[in-house]
Amino acid sequence: MIRLVLLIIIFLISLLNFFDAPTNKLWLLAVLVNCYPVIFAVVTALITSGAFIKQRFKWAGNILGIITIAIFLSPVLRAYDIAKTTRAEMVTALGETAVFPVENRPFMFSKLFKVNNVKINPETLTYTTYPGFELKLDYYASELSGSRPCVVVVHGGSWSSGDSKQLPELNSYLAHVGYNVAAINYRLAPVYQNPAPVQDVKAAINYLNKNAVKLNIDTGKFVLLGRSAGAQVALLAAYTLNKPAIKGVVDFYGPADMVWGYSLPANPWVMDSRGVMAKYLGGTFEKVPQNYTASSPIEFVTPQAPPTLIIHGKKDVLVAYGHSERLSAKLRQNGVKHYWLKIPWATHGFDFNLNSPGGQLSTYATEAFINTVTK
Known part of the structure; x- marks a missing residue:
């Protein structure tokens, strides 16, 4: 149960990649999420991997953990996508x-x-x-x-x-x-x-x-x-x-x-x-x-x-x-x-x-x- 609660919290944090931060403190947290996606993903993976043994809701936690990791790493994939066209766009513009x-x-x-x-x-x-x-x-x-x-x-x-x-x-x-x-x-x-x-x-x-x-x-x-x-x-x-x-x-x-x-x-x-x-x-x-x-x-x-x-x-x-x-x-x-x-x-x-x-x-x-x- 502890693992699931932690994963729910960190899942909500990951959503700062998709939604506007509603408070000043959460904006500061969003900066960290933007700046260190791999660290957040690794922490999520460690929690998901079974650091807590004999947990209830095992599969629910696993699925939520995988989704959360994907959300944290989504800026990486999106950065690759933007990078594909950056040079051409700058040539067109400049x-x-x-x-x-x-x-x-x-x-x-x-x-x-x-x-x-x-x-x-x-x-x-x-x-x-x-x-x-x-x-x-x-x-x-x-x-x-x-x-x-x-x-x-x-x-x-x-x-x-x-x-x-x-x-x-x-x-x-x-x-x-x-x-x-x-x-x-x-x-x-x-x-x-x-x-x-x-x-x-x-x-x-x-x-x-x-x-x-x-x-x-x-x-x-x-x-x-x-x-x-x-x-x-x-x-x-x-x-x-x-x-x-x-x-x-x-x-x-x-x-x-x-x-x-x-x-x-x-x-x-x-x-x-x-x-x-x-x-x-x-x-x-x-x-x-x-x-x-x-x-x-x-x-x-x-x-x-x-x-x-x-x-x-x-x-x-x-x-x-x-x-x-x-x-x-x-x-x-x-x-x-x-x-x-x-x-x-x-x-x-x-x-x-x-x-x-x-x-x-x-x-x-x-x-x-x-x-x-x-x-």
Whole structure:
């Protein structure tokens, strides 16, 4: 009976691959399910295999265990399916001259068991000073010699928390394959509101330009990359700063349409999205509608916008999938080169583990996109 109860619990957990997490704690659990499917499958297999002897409901437990293992591993099969067409889709979206990673497979089963062993210790630099405080960035120098493009990374955290130390694995990986990476801190809400973070991105680029010789930066090739709230900042900066040196922008599950987003709030048991937006924009939409419009990247898409990579999981319960649908449509209307990597099973933060099914796909697409726009 104990085995059956455990299997029922773990079966319900596996359903986070198919259904939206209904609470904040279950969203965090969904991130782990997305990132470590093999571990969950192995645990299920151990329970199913008969670690508990002389159990009642033996066959019911066996059947439930097999179904649960299949559900946990379903992202693996779906990742294979997406990987089959990723290269062709990116060529169609970005052009025949798209440049793909040396490892030309977007997903490999063997990588699920690999530990990220690429770790580059960044140098912390002060890039701008305000009265009473400094803003710093973490600089990951390219492991390839010579003047190299620079990726400016903008962290998430609902515009009110987080820092440049967030999810450093991709930063190290990009530096390893030949890019300088500057992960920046920026002024946070509610003390500082839009467009303060965008101004900080501009200040960071100016600093990197001034110190380009020392930092081995190709000043004509910058790419912005952001996650969640940081993606909103990165997109808005890319579309409004009018810097020809910004060759592209990578949007990991970012809110691209703040007006629409306010009209469709997240599940309050997961996050008070309207409250988060109000802190960042100085009030509710009813009070300051102009601030919501001014902070919506989608409002600033023009035919001159830089190429854009959109990455979003369909089970995202913090930033609605519809943001990326709307951004992709606006980019298409304006003839802007862009690729949208859709990950059906993934939730917000699925890229926590670069070797997970979603992590492998997103890392491959990110590297291929940066290769292409900076070549």
